[in-house]
Amino acid sequence: MTIATLKKGEGRTIKAGGMWVFDNEIETVLGSFEDGDIVQVHDFDGFPMGKGFINSNSKIRIRMMTRNKEQEIDEAFLRMRVQNAWDYRKKTVDTSSCRIIFGEADFLPGLIVDKFSDVLVVESLALGIDRLKDTILKCLRSILEADGIQIRGIFERSDAKVRENEGMERFKGFIGPEFDTNVEITENGVRYIVDVKEGQKTGFFLDQKYNRLAVGRLCKGAKVLDCFTHTGSFALNAGLAEAGSVLGIDASELGIAQARENAKLNGLENIVHFQCANVFELLPEMEEKGEKFDVIILDPPAFTKSRNSVKNAIKGYREINLRAMKLLKDGGFLATCSCSHFMTYELFTQTLHQASRNVHKRLRQVEYRTQAPDHPILWAADESYYLKFYIFQVCDEK
Incomplete structure (x- = not known):
């Protein structure tokens, strides 16, 4: 696997528990890669720091996915991350409408998934996670269905300007079958119509x-x-x-x-x-x-x-x-x-x-x-x- 080695004295963010490696923190990248690929990250002395996906277009050069150098970033791993995110929400918030995945804070950097009643809205902001998006959403639907929650549709709101920093085009549209994008939710006893297509950000x-x-x-x-x-x-x-x-x-x-x-x-x-x-x-x-x-x-x-x-x-x-x-x-x-x-x-x-x-x-x-x-x-x-x-x-x- 391609190895990115940090400069001596750099990597303070990930050493403190963060998720990002910036372009000016990297000494060398040994091996061939395509933008969005998973690479190994080593400290200046060769100590393994984990794995993340790399993008030469972005100042955030590597977004970490795991601190375990042996961990494969496969479907089982992604399902574990999604399951952990959902289990956390069930214990902390009203899940009728909630943010299920919050990017770096759920160790799935660059990905946002909001649940509005029986609709999911997705925002993908990094190239590496975009390549894993379909698998993550498949895992999420399966996990929700296991809890008796049927999702009738998914809409993508990856239309933020920040995608251009990743060398990606903006995108807005359905993932799968089309559906009515005006979704009724209830929060704190208040009813709302959420426009997931034209509303700000993901709609609410x-x-x-x-x-x-x-x-x-x-x-x-x-x-x-x-x-x-x-x-x-x-x-x-x-x-x-x-x-x-x-x-x-x-x-x-x-x-x-x-x-x-x-x-x-x-x-x-x-x-x-x-x-x-x-x-x-x-x-x-x-x-x-x-x-x-x-x-x-x-x-x-x-x-x-x-x-x-x-x-x-x-x-x-x-x-x-x-x-x-x-x-x-x-x-x-x-x-x-x-x-x-x-x-x-x-x-x-x-x-x-x-x-x-x-x-x-x-x-x-x-x-x-x-x-x-x-x-x-x-x-x-x-x-x-x-x-x-x-x-x-x-x-x-x-």
Whole structure:
């Protein structure tokens, strides 16, 4: 087998338990290979580090599959990985809709599989795992069927730009027979129609499942503002929790149209309303009108997807949080988050503190949360820890 040998002093990530070997960490690659092949990884002194798949197109040159140099990456191995992922979900989350495979954190690097009721949505982001995808999905269907779960269809959403970094084309389409891509799911008692074909990412953000539930507890009788509502998930949880009134805001007309349908689906159209608008423009207008809310939720898209744009992201997060704090009644609650792993916990916390000082507000932390357990955080794999979620009570300085 082809052997990739690390430079002396390199490989810190995989030695700490991570999954990636970068191009500048490799001294030599001995033997012939095609991109996507499995190779052996050795430390500079020849000590075997395990096996992974290689891609000369990517800065992430090797993604590790196993630390066992004797392990064959065959169907039995892949079935074991998938079985472990499913067993973990059964113990930690509601599996009616959940993320079954979360890439590196499930030791299947570059692969995402979400289950929405009886439909699977697949996102393949690395060449090596793409070659193993069909076998993995065959194993997954078999494992689910053994638990009495019938999957009626699989849709692939491998249309992210990051595939181009792997020398791969973007792809979106059915794997197997076609089916209705508007799928009804229930989460926290809220019903949604998930558009797995045209919705963002794989169609719905499962990572906020229990954060939505946590915010809902604060909303009974409250006037609620849900910013960047997407298809209305936080807003609908607030409505189901007997909020007095809820307004959801998003710049996407498609998202708002779906949110309104979801409100009707839950019989909440008289309580939960939606508006298509730019949050950055609307919050100052609300402030000028003297509007006040009991609960405000900020669930923005990632303002930064690279280290180069972190400074601009900080400005964006500070601006929306500052505006939200000014719109809250004294003693109101702010739920606020960042979904970019480049916006670290320390940076996000510091930014919120700056925003509160700028508007002379005191923050009382109710709780700090992160992504749902079906998106496990693998220590030493920083990219798996991305969602930072705070709930504060916001008080005037007196």
